[in-house]
Amino acid sequence: MEYRPKITVLPTEAEFDRYAARKVVEAIKSNPKIHLTMPTGKTPEGMYALLADACRMQEISFGEVVICNLDEYWPINPEAPDSYASYMKDNLISKVDIKPGNWHIPRGDAPDPQEEAESYDELVSELGIDLAVLGLGPGLTCHIGFNEVGASFDTRTRLVRLDPVTAEVNKRHFVNKGSFVTSAITQGLGTIMEARKIVLLAKGLAKANGVGRFLLGPIDEDCPVSVLRTREYVEVILDSEAASKLN
Numbered sequence: 001m002e003y004r005p006k007i008t009v010l011p012t013e014a015e016f017d018r019y020a021a022r023k024v025v026e027a028i029k030s031n032p033k034i035h036l037t038m039p040t041g042k043t044p045e046g047m048y049a050l051l052a053d054a055c056r057m058q059e060i061s062f063g064e065v066v067i068c069n070l071d072e073y074w075p076i077n078p079e080a081p082d083s084y085a086s087y088m089k090d091n092l093i094s095k096v097d098i099k100p101g102n103w104h105i106p107r108g109d110a111p112d113p114q115e116e117a118e119s120y121d122e123l124v125s126e127l128g129i130d131l132a133v134l135g136l137g138p139g140l141t142c143h144i145g146f147n148e149v150g151a152s153f154d155t156r157t158r159l160v161r162l163d164p165v166t167a168e169v170n171k172r173h174f175v176n177k178g179s180f181v182t183s184a185i186t187q188g189l190g191t192i193m194e195a196r197k198i199v200l201l202a203k204g205l206a207k208a209n210g211v212g213r214f215l216l217g218p219i220d221e222d223c224p225v226s227v228l229r230t231r232e233y234v235e236v237i238l239d240s241e242a243a244s245k246l247n
């Protein structure tokens with residue numbers, strides 16, 4: 001069975017960020033105890049800034065919200081500036097009223113990454129995710145989380161190697177380029193698919209081919225994000241550059 005995701009295209013980056021943030025704000029308003037899966041990366045930075053604003057203006061509270069991040073590099077010191085734990089603290093966690101015990105992310109310094117992955121997977125499954133917000137990998141990696149080309153649709157949280165294209169792009173964002181790592185612990189495709197609703201964000205020309213492959217190509221493991229076309233309650237939010245290969 002194939003489903004067509006709801007697709008929303010926003011003309012500018014500012015409108016994209018506002019629309020994406022509004023989705024999360026409305027979700028929190030309708031369920032203040034919502035369980036969220038959240039991504040890192042360039043794409044959601046504007047959304048996080050607006051979510052922090054909404055909390056500061058007391059439009060929403062994260063007081064009862066639970067956040068499970070999608071992934072974390074491994075091995076990495078969670079306190080290092082390039083860890084996704086630091087990214088989350090800088091972009092959201094330090095700016096909102098979330099309870100410390102309500103934010104979860106795989107431990108980049110776990111001595112046994114597979115054990116860490118398994119216990120993280122259990123945690124995410126036990127909590128149950130109401131809304132998963134995802135980003136899309138660069139080029140034709142078509143990854144979600146760090147589920148790269150070839151990942152089977154039923155994968156669970158595990159240690160993975162980054163695709164060379166992902167590694168090249170992500171290394172550019174590393175402050176300490178010499179300490180760039182090419183492995184990560186990521187929620188699996190099967191784990192992500194357990195979320196009740198999913199919103200995928202893709203912004204910029206670098207995502208155009210991947211978005212085209214996702215929405216117009218076959219559903220298969222060469223395109224991990226295509227798993228989202230096998231279920232309901234998926235919304236895809238694009239800016240006009242990311243949508244440019246759809247017509």
Ligand code: F6R
Pocket residue numbers: 038039040041042043044070071084134135136137138143144145146
């Ligand atoms: C990050 C993650 C990745 C990113 C994707 C897009 O937590 O899971 O799938 O969402 O690589 O990254 P940006 O937004 O930097 O293009």
